[in-house]
Amino acid sequence: MLEITRIREEKDQIIEGLKKRNVDFSEKINAIVQTDAAWREVKKELDDIAAESNRMAKEIGQLFKEGKQAEANAAKEKTNVLKEKEKTAKEKEAQLADDLQKRLYEIPNVPCAKVPVGKTPEDNVVAATGGTVPTLPESALAHWDLAKKYNLIDFEMGVKVTGAGFPFYYGKGARLQRALINFFLDQARDHGYLEVIPPFVVNQDSGYGTGQLPDKEGQMYHCEVDDFYLIPTAEVPLTNMYRDVLLNESDFPIKVTGYTPCFRREAGSYGKDVRGLNRLHQFDKVEIVHIEHPSKSYETLDGMVKYVENLLQQLELPYRVLRLCGGDMGFTSALTYDLEVYSAAQKKWLEVSSVSNFETFQANRLKLRYKDKEGKNKLAHTLNGSALALPRIVAALLENHQDEHGIKIPKALVPYTGFERI
């Protein structure tokens, strides 16, 4: 959520900046400025009434103390009018505040200067590439066929027991999952991240804190009885640890990592992209989260991208780094890099990581602040990235590293799998 003070002061720059998202927000922003002005006016009125009634209450107290019953009772009568006024002002104030809040929730983050102009994924800019695309024989199989051939993943069993998008992993398929999780967590630990095992369900406040609510309501599984949400990413619990927190500058940088399953309803998505492991309702992911000083957040973002690149290099996968254009960027982000691996049998780029700087957008909702050198409380910057999401990594590993004898496990992963080939 954008800060109202910022909208007040930099209205035009914000409207201009949001144009990169290919939507004209000028009407909405202007409505916010108006609502805010109206709210402030009513708030002032309400404060004045409250001040007056506080003054009178004191006066009445004093009169009672002095034993002037009659005068006190007379003064009491007068407060009735005031109370009536206070009530209507209060209702108006609450209504305007609520309205303002709702409007603010509808405004996405302002893309930073580095965000390329564009509308569709085709407009994303390739910022880096790595690895080499293997040349596979014509007989090369897609990962869903390989999974079946070597009995690694059972999609039908998932359909039977739960539903589409909830696969079972067997034998070396299951062990490969576990190996990847451990590999990613160990790498993160070696790079200074605190490992965390968070809850996999969160409350509503947390959903709002990181921006899944209210706009992405339908993306999450909701346990209605308890009003809990299954996490769509570890970002939600890991970042919400810092909700309502006041940090010292010396606490920066905060670096946490966590493995969690992720649950996504992905309502409305279907078709060829959902085959095999490409899009699941439940998948495993290791996430990295940073809380940073505003002056360091972009430097940090670059470092995080480099870190994820290094993981992909160790897994011997061909990849590219995309700087997302304004039209393809998430609601809460100010700058996002997507990392994609090339899955050679599908002949497709698969997104395996998304690394973003949210600047103060999440921190504002979270009330995540730090005390600066002057003792002022300022909003911190939050960042996160997948490091990494497993299913598409598995898809690419199976497809790219297949040969006539099976599938070769990358060297870095062998200590974790305990086997060199499938």
Added chain:
RNA sequence: GGAGAAAUGGCAGAGCGGUCGAAUGCGGCAGUCUUGAAAACUGUUGUACUGCAAGGUACCGGGGGUUCGAAUCCCUCUUUCUCCGCCA
């Protein structure tokens, strides 16, 4: 799940209808003293909104109520602790 107790500032902890944004201690910050540090002493120290400012308003777990006036009384929810039950 049942029965009790509790929730106050960064922390600990008083206050239980008006003089309370809130005693006191610790911590933090500034100063005195010291070659420096510690100790001691002195001062200072919550957040947000609003206003050019002076100031005003709100906040004592959340929400609602009683009252001219609520940290204080009532209702409700949440959380924590103790005891009992159930379970890993």
